[in-house]
Amino acid sequence: MTAIARTGTGWRGLAALVCGALAAGGLTAAGVSALGPGAAEASSHREAPLISGQPQYDNTDVYAFVSPDKPDTTTLVANWIPFEEPAGGPNFYLYPEDARYDIHVDSDGDAQGDLIYRWTFDTKVKNKDTFLYNTDQVTSLDDPDLNITQTYDIDLLKLDDQKIVSTKKIADDLPVAPSNVGRASMPDYKKLRDQAVRQVSGGGTSYVGQADDPFFLDLRVFDLLYGGNLSEVGRDTLKGYNVNTVALQVPSADLRRSAKQPTVGIWSTTQRKNAQGDWTQVSRLGNPLVNEVVVPLRDKDRFNASSPWKDADFLTYVQRPELARLLEKIYGIKAADEPRKDLVSVFLTGVKGLNQPPGVRPAEALRLNTSVKPSADPKRLGVLDGDNAGFPNGRRLTDDVVDIELQAVAGELVGNKNDLGDAVNANDQAFGGTFPYLALPTAGSRGPLAGKGGQDGKDSASGSSARDALVGGSFERATPADGTDDAVLIGSAAAGAAGVLLVGLGLLWWRRRGRAT
Numbered sequence: 274m275t276a277i278a279r280t281g282t283g284w285r286g287l288a289a290l291v292c293g294a295l296a297a298g299g300l301t302a303a304g305v306s307a308l309g310p311g312a313a314e315a316s317s318h319r320e321a322p323l324i325s326g327q328p329q330y331d332n333t334d335v336y337a338f339v340s341p342d343k344p345d346t347t348t349l350v351a352n353w354i355p356f357e358e359p360a361g362g363p364n365f366y367l368y369p370e371d372a373r374y375d376i377h378v379d380s381d382g383d384a385q386g387d388l389i390y391r392w393t394f395d396t397k398v399k400n401k402d403t404f405l406y407n408t409d410q411v412t413s414l415d416d417p418d419l420n421i422t423q424t425y426d427i428d429l430l431k432l433d434d435q436k437i438v439s440t441k442k443i444a445d446d447l448p449v450a451p452s453n454v455g456r457a458s459m460p461d462y463k464k465l466r467d468q469a470v471r472q473v474s475g476g477g478t479s480y481v482g483q484a485d486d487p488f489f490l491d492l493r494v495f496d497l498l499y500g501g502n503l504s505e506v507g508r509d510t511l512k513g514y515n516v517n518t519v520a521l522q523v524p525s526a527d528l529r530r531s532a533k534q535p536t537v538g539i540w541s542t543t544q545r546k547n548a549q550g551d552w553t554q555v556s557r558l559g560n561p562l563v564n565e566v567v568v569p570l571r572d573k574d575r576f577n578a579s580s581p582w583k584d585a586d587f588l589t590y591v592q593r594p595e596l597a598r599l600l601e602k603i604y605g606i607k608a609a610d611e612p613r614k615d616l617v618s619v620f621l622t623g624v625k626g627l628n629q630p631p632g633v634r635p636a637e638a639l640r641l642n643t644s645v646k647p648s649a650d651p652k653r654l655g656v657l658d659g660d661n662a663g664f665p666n667g668r669r670l671t672d673d674v675v676d677i678e679l680q681a682v683a684g685e686l687v688g689n690k691n692d693l694g695d696a697v698n699a700n701d702q703a704f705g706g707t708f709p710y711l712a713l714p715t716a717g718s719r720g721p722l723a724g725k726g727g728q729d730g731k732d733s734a735s736g737s738s739a740r741d742a743l744v745g746g747s748f749e750r751a752t753p754a755d756g757t758d759d760a761v762l763i764g765s766a767a768a769g770a771a772g773v774l775l776v777g778l779g780l781l782w783w784r785r786r787g788r789a790t
Contacts, residue, residue: 328354329369330543332556333516334488335376337539337639338669339662340522341647342707347525349376349390350518350670350711351541351558352486357452357515360717363404365452366483366517368394368423371546374519379538379638380530382630384581388528389430392481392519394449396423406452411459414448414468423449425481427473427521435582443474450482453515455718462713470708477523478708484518485702485712486511488561490675491695498603499695507696513715520709525643536623536630538638539667540581554578559638560620560665561674566596567620581636584621588635591616596682606691609684619665619681624656628666641667653698657685670704670711673697 336350353374357366368374373393377386399420400408409418427444430437450469453462466482473479489512493505529535540559544552557577558564567590568576576587592612601608609615623629623640630640648662653673655663657680664672676694683691702712 327545327555328356329367330372330545330555331355332374332541332543332558333486334561335539335541335558335639335668336487336670337537337641337667339525339641339643339645339647339667340708343522344646345525346522347528347537347641347643348520348522348708348710349539350487350520350709351376352484352488352516352518353543354517355486355514356511357483357486357517357714359453359513359515359715359719360455362406362454362717365406365421365454366515367396367421368392368425368449368481368517369545370394370396373544373552375542375544376519376521377538377540377542377638378528379581379636380528381534382536382538382633384538384584384634384636384638385435386432389428389432390521391428391430392425393428394423394425395446396421406454407458410457411451411454412461412464414450414465419451422451425449425519427479429475441474443477444471444479447471447473447479447481450480452483453714453716455716457718459716462716466713473521475523475527477521477527479522480518480520480709482518483515483714484709485700485714486514486516487670487700487704487711489673489697489700491697494566494675494695498599501603503604506694509697509701512701513719515714518709518711520711522708529643532644534630535644536628536640536642538581538630538636538640540638554580559636561668562678563620563637567591567594569595581638582634584636587637588617588621591620594682597684600683600693606683606693607689609687609689613687615684615686616681619678619686624665627656627661639668640665654680657681671699673699 331353333352333355334350335352336348338348340346340348351374353368354366370393373391375392376390378388378390379385380387399417399422403420406421407416407419411419414422424446425444426442426446429441429443431439431441448469448471450465451459453459459465466480469482470478470480489509491499491506491508492510493499493508496505499505525535526532528537538559540557542554542558543556545555547553555577557579559581564573564576568587569590572587572590579586592614594613594616597608597613600606617635618624618629620637621635622633627645628640628642645662645666648660650660651669651671652658652660652663653671654660654677655669655672656666657677663669664674664677668674673694675697679693679695680691683689683693685691700712704710704712
């Protein structure tokens, strides 16, 4: 006991060694994390206090559009898990087994779902004695080296007066495309993507797996609306991040009430099973940015747990939008007169003569007129630019919903002409021309390479690269096209090992000093 009760000098010396050792490994690790994009908020990315801590259940965006290459079908896309850092291993991005991902379809405008497409998931681990997501190169979805695999089911529920009247399984045990770990692990991710596109019962097509986040915008809107002087615009904050997606293409006739009533309402929800085994709705999304910039803090969680049938509870936030008042305060753009009937049509009822169903009950949902043919030349501003196949008539991947909604809130539809926008007009990656249309996910191996003879393939001042310094210039290994930032990782590991050694030496010194006293 006497040795423990010694003066603080020895402890301080040991603490200094420990801190120095930890710093030796930590500085390099910090350099790695600094390379990645920072956290933020987006369409429905971390939009409410409770769901921001539950990313697997956080529904980020919903899209619904008439398929451009198959105009007799409608494509539904919903994304989860915001801000997926591509290199975020070893625990990459899994679909939760205790969740139901639902896409709801209202075919008659009464704010009640008539159909629900429901995704549920199952996870299998081949080898629990390794930390690796994949134990070697993965070239197919059934590759034995893909250590963690997932499958999914899709159930089609039909409802009447909000009660389930029938359930049909349209997909059973289909494979999920994995997280894109990197080019060394998955040299041909498109092949894996293609293998995950499957036919489902009833003539539909499905894809479930990782994708590039298709939402594009500058999120510095939350810094006093782009810095208070429009200086903070033009940077796609979501560039380089991925999401987990579910995509389903089905005959439009399966969704709508009839050819004479072709408009449907679309929204998504997440249900999570609680400790008692009951299901609770924790996320909800229809139109983009509603729960971010329309619903105030006090009601964000309540909105996520609510149903469109009860959206009269939130009507005042649409009719008297805070954002319009902020635009007037910060930029002097006079707010339109309230109550805002124009915004009610954009967000709640659909536009009369375009996508407003007869006898519509106001509700927050995407309204898609499935009889409007795809545009041969899509306009990013959709209906505002005369393209009736775009937002707010459904939502296509290319629709610039931030600029559209900013201009609408500033009064574009009631005579206050403006060109507001965030100067991010398109996604950083091109979308595809066939299902599932989404861009491939960014690989975890992105970033500069440590080339032989110099950093990034160029001669360094010392004439040797970081990799050569670590392995004595004797190691040759084939590297994928975009490679991996292995020099940083190995450097971090080496620094960490040095730190452990310093800790051990410090402990040995302290114990010997204790015996001497």
